[in-house]
Amino acid sequence: MSKHVAVLMGGWSAEREVSLRSGRACADAAERAGYRVTRVDVGRDIATVLGTLKPDAALNVLHGRPGEDGTLQGILEILGIPYTHSGVMASALAMQKDVAKVVMKAEGVPVPEGRVVSRQEAAQQHPLPRPYVLKPIAEGSSVGVFIVTEQHAHPPQELNREDWAFGDRLLCERYIPGKELTCAVMGDRALDVIEIVAATRFYDYEAKYAPGGSRHLLPAPISPFVYQEVRRLALKAHHALGCRGVTRADFRYDDQAVGTEGLVCLEVNTQPGMTETSLVPELAAHAGMTFDELVRWMVEDASLNR
Numbered sequence: 001m002s003k004h005v006a007v008l009m010g011g012w013s014a015e016r017e018v019s020l021r022s023g024r025a026c027a028d029a030a031e032r033a034g035y036r037v038t039r040v041d042v043g044r045d046i047a048t049v050l051g052t053l054k055p056d057a058a059l060n061v062l063h064g065r066p067g068e069d070g071t072l073q074g075i076l077e078i079l080g081i082p083y084t085h086s087g088v089m090a091s092a093l094a095m096q097k098d099v100a101k102v103v104m105k106a107e108g109v110p111v112p113e114g115r116v117v118s119r120q121e122a123a124q125q126h127p128l129p130r131p132y133v134l135k136p137i138a139e140g141s142s143v144g145v146f147i148v149t150e151q152h153a154h155p156p157q158e159l160n161r162e163d164w165a166f167g168d169r170l171l172c173e174r175y176i177p178g179k180e181l182t183c184a185v186m187g188d189r190a191l192d193v194i195e196i197v198a199a200t201r202f203y204d205y206e207a208k209y210a211p212g213g214s215r216h217l218l219p220a221p222i223s224p225f226v227y228q229e230v231r232r233l234a235l236k237a238h239h240a241l242g243c244r245g246v247t248r249a250d251f252r253y254d255d256q257a258v259g260t261e262g263l264v265c266l267e268v269n270t271q272p273g274m275t276e277t278s279l280v281p282e283l284a285a286h287a288g289m290t291f292d293e294l295v296r297w298m299v300e301d302a303s304l305n306r
Contacts, residue, residue, distance in 0.1 A: 002036050005299055006055035006081075008072070010041035013064025014144075014165065022274035023061040029295035030059060042067065047075050057302040058083040059295070061274055068271040069095040077304060084298045086270040087306030090242040094270045097137050097171050100241060104265060107240035109233050112252070112264045114173030122170050123159035131175035134159075136166035147175060176252035176264060181220055183234035184248045184272065184283040187301065190231040191283040195220035216279065218286055226253065229260045237268050244306040245298060248272035248280055 007030060009023020010016055023039065030037045038053055040046070042062060050058070058081050066072045070092030076083040086094065094100050101111040117127045122134055126148065134156065136144040144166035146156045158164070180196040195217040220227060234249040248269045254262030272280045274295075284294040 002034055003056045003299070004038070004053075005030050005035045005057050005059050006038045006040050006050065006053055007059045007061060008040050008042050008046075008067065009061045011062045011064070011067055012043075013062070013067075015063035018273060018275065019061060019063045019067070022063070022278070025276060025291070026059055026061050026274050026295050026298075029292045030299060032292050033296045033299075035299060042072070046072070047079065050075070050079055050081060055081060057081070057299055059299055059302070060084050060271065063271050063273065065095075073306070080304065082302040082304050083306070084302045085245040085306075086241075086243045086247065090244065090306070091270050094241050094243065094247075094268045097135070097267055098169075100267065104237050104240050104268075107236060109237045109240060110264045112173040112176055112266065114171055117170055117172050119159050119164065119168045119170060122172065123155050123157065126155055127172040128174060133173045133175050134170050135173075137169050137171050149175075176254050176262070178252060178254040178256065178262060179220070179222065181222070181230055181251040181253050182248055182279050183230050183251070184246065184280045185234055185238040185243070186246050186284070186297065188235070190235040191287050192218060193220040193222070193227055193230045194218045194279055194283065195222070196279075216282060218282065222253065222255070226260055226263065229263060233263070233265055237265050241268055241270075243268060243270055244303075245301050246272060246280060246294075 007023050007027040009019050011019055027037050027039050038055060040049060058076055060067055060083050062068060062072065068091060070088045073088040073091050077088060093103060098116050105111050121127065131149045134146045181193055182196060183193045184191045197215045197217060199214060230251055237249050238247050250266045252264050252266060274281060281291050281294060
């Protein structure tokens with residue numbers, strides 16, 4: 001009897017479309033791996049749907065809320081359905097970028113300097129000396145992110161829009177020049193490091209998901225010492241937040257700084273993208289694991305009390 005896997009995708013976050021693409025790719029892979037698959041576009045009735053389906057495992061491929069913030073994980077715990085990726089607490093913690101930074105810093109993972117500001121405050125005056133970065137506290141895929149440079153006399157006026165959908169608290173951080181690096185963790189193993197070279201000014205939503213939007217340099221062309229430090233810190237951040245399964249940690253590296261002084265961890269993604277252009281499948285492939293094997297690993301890793 002093959003295992004019945006519910007692939008959870010879609011949802012209602014700003015990242016719905018990416019999640020549907022990730023979900024389709026994972027569902028196809030799970031079918032090729034021999035599982036019985038049900039594709040679920042997650043709506044507000046998800047508890048009822050899963051209660052009826054009673055799958056053996058849930059492959060969570062949602063990005064943003066509710067799949068990434070601990071709430072879906074809570075439903076799965078209550079229903080007793082083993083699931084992939086991180087548990088309730090780690091998911092909630094990693095999603096709140098400001099709190100996650102405090103926890104990571106306490107464990108010795110360097111994070112960028114910054115502070116939390118209200119949307120109104122950020123729109124009225126520069127919260128930090130330029131250049132700085134403004135980002136929603138709990139969104140992914142670089143939605144609602146602004147890089148404010150010396151050329152910007154005023155803060156981003158988009159923050160005043162009536163239809164602003166990314167919350168009223170923003171994280172303001174010092175902008176770190178240099179390289180964009182990312183490293184995936186699978187279980188207790190850090191994979192390799194990619195340098196992302198965006199065709200646009202930074203690795204935004206378009207660069208992530210549009211073909212040709214960015215180039216991925218794998219392995220990242222940085223010194224072996226810095227390379228290993230990125231891997232060490234990715235694993236350390238994963239453990240500090242209590243993550244499970246697959247995560248991806250994003251870093252900035254100021255290569256003009258001495259040694260690893262210019263290296264900071266921006267965030268840990270507990271539900272990294274799983275589309276054909278995504279970073280984690282690329283890192284897994286580099287480690288000798290096909291996309292189908294990666295999906296099988298995630299399904300077999302599914303559990304409760306994560």
